[in-house]
Amino acid sequence: xxxxxxxxxxxxxxxxxxxxxxxxxxxxxxxxxxxxxxxxxxxxxxxxxxxxxxxxxxxxxxxxxxxxxxxxxxxxxxxxxxxxxxxxxxxxxxxxxxxxxxxxxxxxxxxxxxxxxxxxxxxxxxxxxxxxxxxxxxxxxxxxxxxxxxxxxxxxxxxxxxxxxxxxxxxxxxxxxxxxxxxxxxxxxxxxxxxxxxxxxxxxxxxxxxxxxxxxxxxxxxxxxxxxxxxxxxxx
Numbered sequence: 001x002x003x004x005x006x007x008x009x010x011x012x013x014x015x016x017x018x019x020x021x022x023x024x025x026x027x028x029x030x031x032x033x034x035x036x037x038x039x040x041x042x043x044x045x046x047x048x049x050x051x052x053x054x055x056x057x058x059x060x061x062x063x064x065x066x067x068x069x070x071x072x073x074x075x076x077x078x079x080x081x082x083x084x085x086x087x088x089x090x091x092x093x094x095x096x097x098x099x100x101x102x103x104x105x106x107x108x109x110x111x112x113x114x115x116x117x118x119x120x121x122x123x124x125x126x127x128x129x130x131x132x133x134x135x136x137x138x139x140x141x142x143x144x145x146x147x148x149x150x151x152x153x154x155x156x157x158x159x160x161x162x163x164x165x166x167x168x169x170x171x172x173x174x175x176x177x178x179x180x181x182x183x184x185x186x187x188x189x190x191x192x193x194x195x196x197x198x199x200x201x202x203x204x205x206x207x208x209x210x211x212x213x214x215x216x217x218x219x220x221x222x223x224x225x226x227x228x229x230x231x232x233x234x235x236x
Contacts, residue, residue, distance in 0.1 A: 001030055002028065002029035002030030002031075003029055003030065003214075003215065004026060004029040004030045004031035004083075004214065005030035005031075006030075007030070007031045007032070007082040007083060008031065008032050008033075008034070008074070008078045008079065008080055008081050008082050008083070009023075009026045009031040009032070009033045009034070009081075009082065009083035009084075009085065010033075010034045010035075010036075010070075010071075010074055010081050010083070010084050010085070010118075010122075011023045011026070011033065011034070011035045011036070011085040011087055012035075012036045012059065012061055012085065012086055012087050012088035012114070012118060013036065013037070013061075013087045013088030013089065014033070014034075014035025014036060014037070014046065014085075014087065015035060015036075015037035015042050015043055015045070015046035015056070016037075016046070016187070016188065017087075017185075017187035017188060017189055017203055018087055018137060018182070018185060018187060018189075018203045018206050018207075019035065019085070019087040019088070019137075019203075020035075020046065020050075020203060021202070021203025021204050021206060021207040022085050022087065022135075022203070022206065022207045022210050023035050023046070023050055023054065024050060024207070025204070025207035025208070025210065025211050026083065026085075026207075026210070026211075027050055027051075027052040027054060028052075029211060029214075031082075031083065032053055032054075032055075032078050033050065033052070033054045033055070034054070034055040034056075034057055034073075034074045034077070034078065034081075035047060035050070035054060035055070035056055035057070036056075036057050036058070036059040036061075036070060036088065037056070037058065037059075038058065038059070038060050039058060040056075040057075040058035042056075043056030043057055043058050043059075044056040055073075055074070055077055055078065057070050057073055057074070061088045061110060061113075061114025061115075061117060061118060062106070062109040062110050062113060062114055063117075064117045067114070067117040067118055067121055068117075068121055070121075071118075071121040071122065071125065075125065080125050080126075080128070080129050081122050081125050081126065081129075081132065082126065082129060082131075082132045082133070083132060083133050083134075083135075083214070084118060084119070084122045084126075084132070084133070084134045084135070085135045085137065085210065086114070086115040086118050086119070086134070086135065086136045086137060087135075087137040088110060088114055089110060089111045089137065089155075089189075090106060090107055090110045090111065091107065091149070091152045091189065092104075092106065092107050092151060092152070093148045093149050093152065094148055095147065095148050095150075096150050099150065099151060103151065104151045107151040107152055107154075107155050108151065108154065108155050108158075110155075111152070111155035111156065111159060112155045112158045112159055112162070115136055115159060115162065116162065119134060119166060122134065123170060123173075123175065126170075126173070126174075126175050127173050127175070130174055131173065131174025131175055131176075132174070132175045132176075133175070133176045133177075133178070133213070133214060134166070134170075134175060134176070134177045134178075135177075135178055135179070135180060135210055135213070136159055136162075136163045136177070136178070136179040136180070137179075137180050137182075137206070138156050138159045138160055138163070138179045138180060138181045139152075139156045139181055139182060139183075140181050140182065140183045140226065140227075140228070141153050141156045142156030142157050142159060142160045142181055143157070143160070143181070145157075159179065160179060160181075160224075163177055163178075163179035163223070163224075164179075164223070164224075167221070167223050171221065174218075176213075176218075176221050177221075177223065178213055178221075178222055178223055178224070178225060179223070179224055179225075180206060180209060180210075180225050180227065181224065181225065181226045181227065182201055182205075182206050182227040182228075183200075183201065183227060183228045183229060183232075184196050184199075184200040184201060184229055184232065185200055185201045185202065185203065185205075185206065186200040186201065186202055187203060199229055199231060199232055199233060200229050200232075201227060201228075201229055205227070206227065209225055209227065213225070
């Protein structure tokens with residue numbers, strides 16, 4: 001039993017990394033959780049490992065048709081969506097002159113278009129259910145640009161602006177929107193992940209913020225949360 005009993009949560013990219021941590025935290029608080037991965041076998045395996053009736057669904061968030069099919073399946077299986085965590089994301093890092101146009105499109109379509117498709121599908125469902133909560137997983141790279149990350153930076157800067165506008169659009173529907181901006185997280189994502197062990201944030205740290213925000217009074221809206229390791233390696 002938990003404070004999310006009776007709620008349905010959908011986490012994109014929920015088979016590993018930050019998404020997996022969020023899935024396990026939500027399920028642990030009683031939510032019925034649906035998670036996605038791009039491949040059906042990866043989604044199904046993660047759902048089995050999480051247990052608690054978790055549903056694994058294949059979805060490529062770059063495809064509007066795939067996202068629409070995802071929401072139809074979650075509505076069919078669970079009745080709707082109360083919590084949406086837009087976590088699916090990729091990073092491809094290269095100087096602009098060397099970045100393949102297909103790689104640019106892959107990053108923008110996953111990290112930005114995919115969030116739009118999911119929110120576009122979720123909002124009418126949440127309105128019918130009397131409200132909900134949307135979490136968009138951004139990054140400190142959405143305010144701090146760095147070389148060889150133009151596509152990733154652009155996607156996260158754009159996601160932050162999208163989230164701010166969305167928050168203002170749906171707040172009077174009882175739908176809260178928060179975007180999370182973690183710094184270094186010890187996952188397989190990005191570069192140098194092995195070297196992050198011991199000092200970086202963990203998926204559980206990000207998941208704890210999601211749970212804390214869900215517990216917060218409905219009158220309160222924490223629209224942006226920046227997260228940093230408390231003691232990163234010293235520079236110099």
